[in-house]
Amino acid sequence: AQSVTQLDSQVPVFEEAPVELRCNYSSSVSVYLFWYVQYPNQGLQLLLKYLSGSTLVKGINGFEAEFNKSQTSFHLRKPSVHISDTAEYFCAVSDRGGSNYKLTFGKGTLLTVNP
């Protein structure tokens, strides 16, 4: 069984400030890691993913995340946020050895960027 904990339910920041959204996971098997973004009343859009290789992965819209196996974390970062980054962000894992790649999600972090 897998679980994902997003440590902050809400993160308010000012425009052009840096931001970090925290994600920790628990799993008895190796996992793939994902961050999705959800804008109001919309579905989920993939931001970035970690499958293997370099632990620092870059995604769309200037976001990046770092996989830390020892701390079982996959925190999302952006050096300078924009108003348009206001959205809900979900961290998710899937079983690396599974056959269906189904995702287990955290409860989400609402990022609010203020002018």
Added chain:
Amino acid sequence: DTGVSQDPRHKITKRGQNVTFRCDPISEHNRLYWYRQTLGQGPEFLTYFQNEAQLEKSRLLSDRFSAERPKGSFSTLEIQRTEQGDSAMYLCASSPSMGNTIYFGEGSWLTVV
């Protein structure tokens, strides 16, 4: 790719009525998933198809829920005798046979009154 398409986007129904949602996955994606998302929560897995075969169902999928993918292309999710607790967004997603990334549709909002 035109993306994962879901219909209808919004549905308001009276308690006890049946509703059906349709999902058209990305062309040639043989894996299809249904998730449910309630307010303030992350999406929760409901069921998974590989081609036309339904290979996994969550305990969340009660007997009132049924999903089909008759020809391995589009899928339907039917909820019978809806209850207020069924109010949620139902998300469909798909992935290719050799891929490990899941692509989501815009979701179908259900409100049971």
